[in-house]
Amino acid sequence: MNRADIPLFPLSTVLFPGGPLSLRIFEPRYLEMVRDCARNDACFGVCLILEGSEVGAPALPAAVGTLARIVDFYTHPDGVLGITVEGGARFRVLRSRVRDNGLVHGRVQCWQDEPVVQVPPEFGLLSTILERLMEQAGGPWRDAPRESYDDAGWVSFRLAELLPLLAHERQRLLESADPLERLALLRDALPRFQKA
Secondary structure (H helix, E strand, O other), X not given: OOEEEEEEEEEOOOOOOOOEEEEEEOOHHXXXXXXXXXXXXXXXXXXXXXXXXXXXOOOEEOOEEEEEEEEEEEEOXXXXXXXXXXXXXXXXXXXXEEOOOOOEEEEEEEOOOOOOOEOOHHHHHHHHHHHHHHHHHOHHHOOOOHHHHHEHHHHHHHHHHHOOOOHHHHHHHHHOOOHHHHHHHHHHHHHHHOOO
């Protein structure tokens, strides 16, 4: 597992491996970060905010986050820069510091990719639910290959993105290194979302 020093972007949301995230960039520290990442084809880290807010003073980020690679730039109608990122490897922050411009930097250790694990029969309903959600939501996964729905890691991450979970629940799913454990947590949460 490799170590790196990367800028961290604390957010009130969780980015999952392989998942998309759209961001509005307007603070000078993040405009500079995006410029540097684009120039050097580098990633930054997305971490859930534990204390603080997205704007203003540096926030306290969670210790586990996801590498974000910029895949698109655009300008919003109000002139604000927009970017779309895709989640890469997960990482653990070993130590962090705040630079003079307020940007948090972290020394991180990246996690190895999980091995592909088949969705066991007892979790087959989750794959079916995900397919239905994808049909309704559309987006980048609408045309996902059929075999993706047999991959426990992929199914668990996509469900974690689409189900109306709380931020701390998403963070717990991100921090789980076992795709079958993630599927079990999602299965146990399902009754909350069923209509009476």
